[in-house]
């Protein structure tokens with residue numbers, strides 16, 4: 001047992017471990033804190049060489065107490081690909097892609113849901129519900145099935161067919177909503193008490209961040225404990241951004257890395273760019289983005305509850321935020337695909353579109369060591385690539 005307490009990300013108020021939580025009393029995300037000195041006794045760089053090839057290799061800094069409650073489908077420990085051909089085409093000698101497509105259910109949402117559903121299992125939850133732009137629902141449905149829980153998924157009617165069909169085939173009850181993920185969230189919030197559902201919405205539950213933070217641990221380990229100069233992250237709710245930053249701090253506290261941090265850049269779709277707008281205007285929070293629209297369903301999050309944490313990280317790291325159009329990301333899917341043999345999700349391709357803009361504006365230099373996150377597989381987005389509605 002390594003978790004000491006949970007902490008409100010806004011007020012710092014502490015909460016006891018091993019209980020079910022959604023938001024803090026201040027209505028903000030809760031962060032899990034560990035006894036990192038104790039964790040560092042067994043979790044060592046040396047010991048990692050013999051650990052499982054999944055995110056559970058970082059077992060001591062994951063919140064589940066009893067191993068029996070770990071629900072796993074082999075998530076994490078994904079490839080960090082040197083993008084040599086793409087890099088050569090654009091004069092970028094140190095370009096890398098962290099490819100999250102091989103995760104269970106085809107996206108990095110598997111990381112967060114593996115941790116959240118394992119904790120829900122440990123704490124006796126029988127029914128889970130989620131509002132989703134697509135991939136989080138599929139991942140939740142998968143881990144809920146593996147844990148023997150009932151899953152209730154609420155998604156916008158225009159979510160890619162693959163997401164909807166996947167949830168149904170994984171045994172979840174799917175409700176389609178005429179609206180955005182925020183409308184789906186309102187529906188879950190309205191019904192959860194009466195239905196006895198535990199809400200696993202992005203950042204409204206403390207453990208998804210813990211699963212996603214393992215991307216930060218993996219990057220450090222795969223780069224032999226030297227973090228890259230620049231990270232481009234396609235940002236919706238921001239779990240990965242918040243999680244990786246947390247991982248960097250934890251690794252520093254364990255003495256694994258120094259105080260140097262990558263410059264973190266948030267990439268969003270021009271049709272839904274609340275974080276970019278807030279960053280550019282110097283705001284500490286990101287108000288709802290009106291009429292949000294983009295084919296990159298993972299980026300269709302008009303209002304993120306972790307906005308203030310993300311904006312702080314982008315500024316502290318010396319990074320920034322950049323918006324790209326759907327046309328740019330769809331076109332760049334083929335550029336990345338043909339060069340690297342990797343069929344990216346539009347969200348992943350968006351990172352490459354964003355990188356070109358950051359190079360042009362001088363915010364990133366060609367010689368930087370750059371990591372793009374391909375957060376999922378393009379196979380789940382066939383409509384975005386021209387296929388007519390599957391049904």
Ligand SMILES: *Cc1c(COP(=O)(O)O)cnc(C)c1O
Pocket residue numbers: 107108109135136202234235236237238239240241298299345347348375376
């Ligand atoms: C959810 C999602 C994102 C956004 O991730 P956050 O951590 O919520 O910002 C990006 N890409 C894909 C493919 C997603 O499913």
